Amino acid sequence: DVKVTQSSRYLVKRTGEKVFLECVQDMDHENMFWYRQDPGLGLRLIYFSYDVKMKEKGDIPEGYSVSREKKERFSLILESASTNQTSMYLCASRVGYGYTFGSGTRLTVV
């Protein structure tokens, strides 16, 4: 089974901090994704990557950037965290028609 591992389950950061959320997959998938999940809004795509060093904006990229230096790792970066970025962040990888999601990182910005 594919494993998608998010390094932190819970994070608490201060406003203005630079925050890194890490995601690693173990199956050599080319496509990786970062979603944000908020109550009543479902999941919204922030960024995705279809290959190493390749990235595309999703539906809500403002305030975020990403890095994909190696195929297995896709990082989400909050350049200057704000309270409205408090949310659950889910990473996913894809091959063919199958998506696998990580267990999520619940980020609180205070």
Added chain:
Amino acid sequence: ELKVEQNPLFLSMQEGKNYTIYCNYSTTSDRLYWYRQDPGKSLESLFVLLSNGAVKQEGRLMASLDTKARLSTLHITAAVHDLSATYFCAVDMGNYKLTFGKGTLLTVNP
């Protein structure tokens, strides 16, 4: 812009009853996914529907896809408490983006 609408958003059922969750989407697509999410957990893949008329069943859940009507249904038969969760549909436009509905919170009462 693709819109994915689920209804109902909240569903309270009695054990043993049947019900259907609906997923409408606004743009032609022939790839639709259903996921389950338990509180605090990640998304678990239930069904992948890849063509018009596709029907898949697993236990008490059955999903179908009508691409002409842009409609998918998730039918629950003889609900049990263990089915209590949030259910999401998601549409894949083939452009690396998976667009989610807002989710249906299902509560099955004894």
